[in-house]
Amino acid sequence: MSCRVTVRIQSEPFDTADEITAISGGDNDVGAVVTFSGLCRDEAGTLHALEIEHYPGMAEAEIGRIADAAAKRWPVTALTVVHRHGKIGIGEQIVLVVAASRHRQAAFSAAEFLMDFLKSRAPFWKKEHRCDGTEGGWVDAKEADDAALSRWDRGKQG
């Protein structure tokens, strides 16, 4: 089954409601839409903003490859991923995944799979800007994020 994949990397904020309308509007076979939003948190009041760097070209391509893999695995109708770059303030949205399918399980699974792979495989890097004006340095990758990928190896039941 064919799946509409939309990937956008942008500095501007996005509107989740608009993306839900875009993914389900006009397609009467969509029965479920799952969204995931990743927000910039303040790390107990110490963080002022995040600066997100990306690899232009590869970021879009790699997310597209991850989305294609999700579409092969679950019967999803459409997948949308929007990821921001540049300076992002506390409480602002960083990333949005929208998955649409006939039944909810495919959309839930595809959205979770996309986020797990995006975190460890999509070429983005976060740098912290602290409230005291100092640069907090680059955020370290978490082993838990790598470990999250291995659970998708076990069978295809997702």
Place this chain on the structure above:
Amino acid sequence: MKLVYFAWVRERIGIAEEDVSPPAGVATVRDLLEWLKTRGEEYAEALKYPDAIRVAINQEHVRHDERIAGAREIGLFPPMTGG
């Protein structure tokens, strides 16, 4: 071939991209990292722990044993922290 650097790899080397012509014998990604380390203190510092460096050839992830022949663009960067 064109090399592109990101995040702290870019900051430590001090430039975002450059064109290089590695000598014969530099066959794999691992060889390339070792050769780059000989090009100056910044490179040696940035690539001190080669296992921590992630590499993409023509914008696709590769392992360090991948051959670099025919590569147009090689990206060097730290583990990713998107999402």
